[in-house]
Amino acid sequence: xxxxxxxxxxxxxxxxxxxxxxxxxxxxxxxxxxxxxxxxxxxxxxxxxxxxxxxxxxxxxxxxxxxxxxxxxxxxxxxxxxxxxxxxxxxxxxxxxxxxxxxxxxxxxxxxxxxxxxxxxxxxxxxxxxxxxxxxxxxxxxxxxxxxxxxxxxxxxxxxxxxxxxxxxxxxxxxxxxxxxxxxxxxxxxxxxxxxxxxxxxxxxxxxxxxxxxxxxxxxxxxxxxxxxxxxxxxxxxxxxxxxxxxxxxxxxxxxxxxxxxxxxxxxxxxxxxxxxxxxxxxxxxxxxxxxxxxxxxxxxxxxxxxxxxxxxxxxxxxxxxxxxxxxxxxxxxxxxxxxxxxxxxxxxxxxxxxxxxxxxxxxxxxxxxxxxxxxxxxxxxxxxxxxxxxxxxxxxxxxxxxxxxxxxxxxxxxxxxxxxxxxxxxxxxxxxxxxxxxxxxxxxxxxxxxxxxxxxxxxxxxxxxxx
Amino acid sequence: xxxxxxxxxxxxxxxxxxxxxxxxxxxxxxxxxxxxxxxxxxxxxxxxxxxxxxxxxxxxxxxxxxxxxxxxxxxxxxxxxxxxxxxxxxxxxxxxxxxxxxxxxxxxxxxxxxxxxxxxxxxxxxxxxxxxxxxxxxxxxxxxxxxxxxxxxxxxxxxxxxxxxxxxxxxxxxxxxxxxxxxxxxxxxxxxxxxxxxxxxxxxxxxxxxxxxxxxxxxxxxxxxxxxxxxxxxxxxxxxxxxxxxxxxxxxxxxxxxxxxxxxxxxxxxxxxxxxxxxxxxxxxxxxxxxxxxxxxxxxxxxxxxxxxxxxxxxxxxxxxxxxxxxxxxxxxxxxxxxxxxxxxxxxxxxxxxxxxxxxxxxxxxxxxxxxxxxxxxxxxxxxxxxxxxxxxxxxxxxxxxxxxxxxxxxxxxxxxxxxxxxxxxxxxxxxxxxxxxxxxxxxxxxxxxxxxxxxxxxxxxxxxxxx
Numbered sequence: 001x002x003x004x005x006x007x008x009x010x011x012x013x014x015x016x017x018x019x020x021x022x023x024x025x026x027x028x029x030x031x032x033x034x035x036x037x038x039x040x041x042x043x044x045x046x047x048x049x050x051x052x053x054x055x056x057x058x059x060x061x062x063x064x065x066x067x068x069x070x071x072x073x074x075x076x077x078x079x080x081x082x083x084x085x086x087x088x089x090x091x092x093x094x095x096x097x098x099x100x101x102x103x104x105x106x107x108x109x110x111x112x113x114x115x116x117x118x119x120x121x122x123x124x125x126x127x128x129x130x131x132x133x134x135x136x137x138x139x140x141x142x143x144x145x146x147x148x149x150x151x152x153x154x155x156x157x158x159x160x161x162x163x164x165x166x167x168x169x170x171x172x173x174x175x176x177x178x179x180x181x182x183x184x185x186x187x188x189x190x191x192x193x194x195x196x197x198x199x200x201x202x203x204x205x206x207x208x209x210x211x212x213x214x215x216x217x218x219x220x221x222x223x224x225x226x227x228x229x230x231x232x233x234x235x236x237x238x239x240x241x242x243x244x245x246x247x248x249x250x251x252x253x254x255x256x257x258x259x260x261x262x263x264x265x266x267x268x269x270x271x272x273x274x275x276x277x278x279x280x281x282x283x284x285x286x287x288x289x290x291x292x293x294x295x296x297x298x299x300x301x302x303x304x305x306x307x308x309x310x311x312x313x314x315x316x317x318x319x320x321x322x323x324x325x326x327x328x329x330x331x332x333x334x335x336x337x338x339x340x341x342x343x344x345x346x347x348x349x350x351x352x353x354x355x356x357x358x359x360x361x362x363x364x365x366x367x368x369x370x371x372x373x374x375x376x377x378x379x380x381x382x383x384x385x386x387x388x389x390x391x392x393x394x395x396x397x398x399x400x401x402x403x404x405x406x407x408x409x410x411x412x413x414x415x416x417x418x419x420x421x422x423x424x425x426x427x428x429x430x431x432x433x434x435x436x437x438x439x440x441x442x443x444x445x446x447x448x449x450x451x452x453x454x455x456x457x458x459x460x461x462x463x464x465x466x467x468x
Numbered sequence: 469x470x471x472x473x474x475x476x477x478x479x480x481x482x483x484x485x486x487x488x489x490x491x492x493x494x495x496x497x498x499x500x501x502x503x504x505x506x507x508x509x510x511x512x513x514x515x516x517x518x519x520x521x522x523x524x525x526x527x528x529x530x531x532x533x534x535x536x537x538x539x540x541x542x543x544x545x546x547x548x549x550x551x552x553x554x555x556x557x558x559x560x561x562x563x564x565x566x567x568x569x570x571x572x573x574x575x576x577x578x579x580x581x582x583x584x585x586x587x588x589x590x591x592x593x594x595x596x597x598x599x600x601x602x603x604x605x606x607x608x609x610x611x612x613x614x615x616x617x618x619x620x621x622x623x624x625x626x627x628x629x630x631x632x633x634x635x636x637x638x639x640x641x642x643x644x645x646x647x648x649x650x651x652x653x654x655x656x657x658x659x660x661x662x663x664x665x666x667x668x669x670x671x672x673x674x675x676x677x678x679x680x681x682x683x684x685x686x687x688x689x690x691x692x693x694x695x696x697x698x699x700x701x702x703x704x705x706x707x708x709x710x711x712x713x714x715x716x717x718x719x720x721x722x723x724x725x726x727x728x729x730x731x732x733x734x735x736x737x738x739x740x741x742x743x744x745x746x747x748x749x750x751x752x753x754x755x756x757x758x759x760x761x762x763x764x765x766x767x768x769x770x771x772x773x774x775x776x777x778x779x780x781x782x783x784x785x786x787x788x789x790x791x792x793x794x795x796x797x798x799x800x801x802x803x804x805x806x807x808x809x810x811x812x813x814x815x816x817x818x819x820x821x822x823x824x825x826x827x828x829x830x831x832x833x834x835x836x837x838x839x840x841x842x843x844x845x846x847x848x849x850x851x852x853x854x855x856x857x858x859x860x861x862x863x864x865x866x867x868x869x870x871x872x873x874x875x876x877x878x879x880x881x882x883x884x885x886x887x888x889x890x891x892x893x894x895x896x897x898x899x900x901x902x903x904x905x906x907x908x909x910x911x912x913x914x915x916x917x918x919x920x921x922x923x924x925x926x927x928x929x930x931x932x933x934x935x936x
Contacts (some may be wrong), residue, residue, distance in 0.1 A: 026872070040529045075750075097822075124929040140863050151895045153863060153896035154863050166783075170781035170782030170784070170863070173863045173892070173894055174891035178892050178893055180895060181897075182893060220787055248628060248786055249790050249794075250789070250794055252798075252799050253789045256782075256789040259824045260785065260786055285915075286891065286914055287914055312638070313638030314636055315639030315728065317728065318715040319721070319753065321724040322717050322718045323753075324716055325718035325719065325721065326718055331720050344629070358727065395621060395645065398636070401617075423639070423645065423646060425646055425648065425936030426620045426622070426623050427621075428612055428620060428621035429645060429649075447751045
């Protein structure tokens with residue numbers, strides 16, 4: 001990669017961006033070569049060989065990252081073309097989004113892209129972040145300093161199988177911060193800004209072929225090539241799920257989107273219907289975006305909509321039942337055989353005699369790990385159950401940190417989706433949820449969020465199995 | 469207080485409950501005397517004077533906490549009556565909730581209450597937690613041990629001004645865990661279980677008079693004395709807000725509630741209308757319960773529904789605009805004077821010239837602390853603005869940890885509600901939100917949650933000012 005507009009001044013974008021790549025290189029994550037281009041001097045920057053011009057580069061890099069001021073960007077891009085560079089990310093802003101002269105400058109870039117047959121991401125974007133290869137053009141430093149204190153400010157998520165395509169750079173950056181904190185792994189992050197060339201359809205085509213990507217997330221305020229997008233999405237969703245957070249759903253939001261990214265948001269009902277037809281799962285906010293993504297990447301889709309709720313806290317069971325029905329799912333009607341086994345387990349005191357065994361199944365505060373495991377076995381075996389929500393409040397005395405591992409071990413031999421929930425922000429609650437996730441069961445801090453995650457698994461099951 | 473059924477065996481309820489009170493006493497939080505009652509021996513337990521019978525107590529305590537097995541509870545309660553104890557919390561389960569003999573035992577307790585004119589909380593409950601006085605009958609130890617590892621499992625919130633009345637003990641415990649993690653202060657926690665005597669109406673009457681309580685939260689699956697509850701609520705909501713999370717809103721949820729607390733949930737629409745009429749704010753889940761509570765305890769109610777959104781991230785501004793309109797609020801139409809000041813500030817480069825100054829106001833990634841503060845001043849002064857949502861993504865280079873303090877300092881001279889939002893789980897994001905809250909501005913991790921908090925401030929403004 002060549003970083004064009006590399007700087008020697010800390011805090012400048014041209015310095016911070018290079019620094020992150022150098023660090024990734026030093027840690028052995030980024031394995032490619034790095035070149036810097038700075039018109040003033042060919043002294044090395046951060047140990048990276050530096051050239052005064054793109055034309056002087058000893059070989060043509062696969063990718064040039066441009067952080068030059070807008071007015072110098074066309075000539076930098078022209079040099080890229082002459083040097084045979086085919087892929088360019090233009091981080092710099094000051095183009096179409098500012099109007100006037102900026103529009104003209106962006107047209108120049110377009111003409112150059114055509115002349116030299118380049119692919120361009122940007123301008124006015126954050127670019128790409130790929131944790132597995134260390135390619136990272138997000139110029140925001142991991143740490144931010146203030147009054148002699150350093151704070152982790154823009155952490156990167158660990159490598160994973162969820163990819164995010166975003167129209168808003170700032171929101172994308174915030175999403176990565178959120179993903180890191182939630183322990184959600186990232187495959188590819190793409191912020192494409194003004195869409196001079198690469199747009200959501202191109203990103204979708206790429207992510208379809210990307211083996212690292214198992215779930216595709218999209219944040220969009222508008223979709224320009226709507227028909228192509230939907231046609232492509234309809235094909236992809238048979239192979240991997242697409243989840244979209246489309247903002248601008250109200251007239252106030254649409255007006256705001258228009259002033260933010262000049263997006264013509266269009267009628268929200270039309271979007272809704274189109275997404276449904278294409279098998280794209282739509283969510284209403286960021287929290288749901290990642291709740292759903294986590295479920296889809298960790299668990300198989302459901303074969304039907306009959307959900308069993310298993311809990312040790314009656315109240316959270318009621319909440320889950322409420323949300324399950326509100327989302328159009330059904331509580332499972334357990335088989336007679338299941339009821340017989342329950343009766344037997346009650347007699348043997350393996351599950352508490354006062355347990356409620358009609359869905360939602362409430363083992364009560366007298367629950368133990370064993371009672372959860374034996375009930376789980378019943379639900380996994382019962383053909384009337386398509387998915388299982390485990391609402392295990394850790395506060396109950398008989399529940400231990402062994403439980404996540406035991407439940408996950410059992411469910412691995414079945415093809416039924418399972419999600420978990422424990423309320424609280426205490427050390428135990430966090431550790432408990434992390435243990436479930438380490439075993440491949442997504443875990444949430446609220447009944448309603450677990451129910452929405454299960455709903456997505458049911459929806460995707462339908463999408464995958466519908467004739468298209 | 470006397471703890472009846474105190475035990476010498478760690479992990480037993482009668483031991484853990486006493487241990488927490490002893491610790492609170494040693495820390496100087498609980499300032500009263502403690503007595504233990506254990507029929508087997510009068511040897512001290514955990515340093516607490518112990519008696520074989522309630523009748524032997526040297527003086528009549530203000531409160532007896534009963535953790536005796538169900539079948540011995542009536543005679544313990546009778547002894548309380550004889551000894552002149554007027555207030556009893558029965559933690560023990562095994563009464564009406566298990567049916568059969570339990571129903572009979574509960575009737576005996578009822579007769580004793582009448583005979584000795586006692587007030588009783590429980591049975592089958594967690595009791596009360598009051599951080600400011602150290603009165604704490606929640607028998608779940610703060611730490612839970614497993615495989616030689618200790619985890620903070622059931623932490624208590626710090627003292628504060630939010631009170632929680634809950635029908636579900638397990639959910640209540642989970643709420644306290646959540647409150648602790650979120651840094652939300654608690655005034656009084658009351659879990660009343662089978663409602664032998666004290667029910668939600670009594671709790672409401674108490675919390676109305678309690679000066680520590682500024683916001684009343686209720687989790688309920690049913691409300692038995694509906695008419696009295698609503699009449700009382702209608703009066704209280706003129707003085708302090710009541711927020712209810714009423715579960716059992718769907719038919720599946722109502723069935724589950726019936727099996728959980730024998731609650732006859734009734735028609736949800738009827739509840740909805742009744743709450744509205746009584747000025748009770750209804751929320752849909754736990755997250756919203758505390759999001760709303762935080763806003764109501766920290767900020768004044770709004771005088772109208774015209775909301776200004778101030779951000780440095782266009783995307784989150786769009787989301788906030790969406791949710792604001794979806795909730796029935798309006799984006800503010802800023803005055804001409806405000807627009808003139810904006811123009812002036814742009815010319816002086818105090819706010820970025822590319823900033824959007826139509827609500828939502830987007831200072832863009834070029835925002836600085838100064839640009840936020842000067843814009844805030846405009847919004848606080850503008851009579852067309854009833855409330856302000858600050859969506860300050862900390863990732864932006866020009867934003868520092870000075871911002872929360874500066875914005876809060878400014879808003880303190882005005883009577884307009886302000887809520888804040890920053891996305892992310894990084895150290896900086898958490899510190900940033902904590903700084904806002906330390907200054908009295910509630911801060912949320914999502915645009916939509918901030919909007920719902922603002923909606924509650926608008927609703928409560930209407931409730932407080934409506935003729936009743």
